[in-house]
Amino acid sequence: MKNKILVIEDDTAISDLICMNLTVAGYEVLAVFDGDKAEDAVLEKGPFDMALLDVMLPGKDGFELMETMKAHDIPVIYLTAKADVGSKIKGLRAGAEDYIVKPFEILELLVRVEKVLERTGKQKDVLEIGDVQIQLSKHQVTKKGKTVGLKPLEYDLLVLLAKNKNVAFSRDQLLNQVWGSDFLGETRTIDVHIGQLRKKLGLSGVIKTIPKIGYRLED
């Protein structure tokens, strides 16, 4: 079961960009291009686990739509071109969970989406990669139904890659996200852990090495 996200952005190029990346990462998306359609979608095509909302919409103000979203218990991340503190405060005060300032990088978008889903408890509990299942609440990984034992860091690494399917991470990024930025060791550790994951879960064809970049879990 995938998380369902409503994307409300009037610029077609940006809307396509977001939808494409979210879909590839493993989410289900619906795109609308103005405020009125957004309201219709919430009523007719729900339930949504989250909404990405452009503040500068034609017609209905992005801030006005907040009320609708809140009423349906849909957490909102604002998309805004305005980086000034005033706008950010206004957005957060209006009830947004987070905001992203354009232009943004894809990874940033994905991570923020993930965090909001986590915070609001909407994140799907189970991640699937082929015949591997990860139950987040229980910290349990199974392959073909049988539990597989993973070291804590291996688990974290797997979860990170699984939550961001098809997105390439550099070794540094993986190091930062999983080990924390204080780690002084070598990036070689990553390679070792990746190797372990591949072996233990038979994911050699799934966790791909991307030359000059890093690793990517593909589906």
Added chain:
Amino acid sequence: MLAVLAILAATGIFGGTVLYQTANYNISQTISNYQGQVTSTAYVLEQEIRNNAPQGFGDETNKSFLQYTLRKHGGTDYMLFRNGKLAGNLTNYDVAGQGTMPEWTMKQAKYVIQRTDGHHILIMGKQFASSGEGIYDLVLVRDISQIYDDIQDQVWMLLLVYAGVTALAINMIFWVTKRLLRPLNELQWTATLISEGDFRRRVQVRTNDEVGKVAEVFNQMADRVERQVEELEEVSERRKQLLGSLTHELKTPMTSIIGYSDTLLHVKISKEQQKRALEYINAECKRLERLSGKMMSLVGMYDNEMIHFEEYPVQELLNRVEALERYHVAEHKMQLVMTCAVGTVPMDVDLMESLLVNLIDNAIKASGEGDTIDVLAVNNRITVRDWGKGIPPEEIPKITEAFYMVDKSRSRKVGGIGLGLALCKKIAELHYGHLEIESRLDAGTSISMVFDRMKNMDGSQEEMG
């Protein structure tokens, strides 16, 4: 204040002088009187003694006679000396010492004023001789303090009056000055408030005099200042908005370009998706190019040196535009019809070309296949008319705003950035004219460049005021 002080001083000096002169006059009059008196008394005495003096009697008899005569013709103010010795004294005074008497003459009554014990004593004397019997000195001794007292009183009076008048004058000065200063203070206070930012303040015009006029003019000036500040604030506001719009217009394509390129680098997407990503990057980059091009034009138009006016035949302008737009129109399977009924107009040819091209491009975007676009030059205007989708009435005032687009998504799809009409508006202004926009939904739109300075462009340019 100085004037009043001068007047007061003059008055004082005048009064003082008058008083002094009066006093002197009084005194000299008095003395004259007494001189007259002494002279005549001396004369009478001389006669008496000459005619009636007892002969051959002793000193005592003489003395008595003299005293009697003195009393009869002189009075209690007189003393008589005979050959330097006191012969009779009807006064209350004693001679202090012989030597202190001045030398009397026969010619006229001389006098001296002696101050004793706070009194002014007039001592006047005249000599006369009588029948060889000796030299007589007739001396008048009179207390004339009264005169001096009177003078003193007058001086006090003058000083009192003077002080009173001065006090009154000073009061008046203060009062008048205060009254004069009050409006000045009000002016100052109001000016301070205005300079601190309260531009709506004004002063009250209470009188019809110079001060009143200053107040009126002051208010007019304040009006101007307030209006100016408002205008500047408006301009500043508009500029901020423009900048905000511009930033937004730049960030949007950038978001696409950065996003898609980032995706292409890191994310596994299908070949189809990759192709789409590249197409988006390409399209958005071109959009940025158009945007910067139009921005440059807008900036360029503020640099008046780049504008170059000449008398140019409108027919030729239309020909050039037709040549530029020919393929564009044909591509969309539309028709372009040009009609020119006018001669020459002073214009910057490139800018006018830009304006017409812009309007025609907009017309093309609004029209459908087979539609006609008319360009008509008549009287003092050039009109571009299309029979396309029209503009909603409430949008019409907004469409000349920079970056404003009625249908954003559709405009962007066909490459619009929303600057076209803003540019046209500026071009119109530079040609001392304005744009007129008429439109009906689903019927069509006509936009005219109106040359305000010209009644008609038929070669005989009668300029309107």
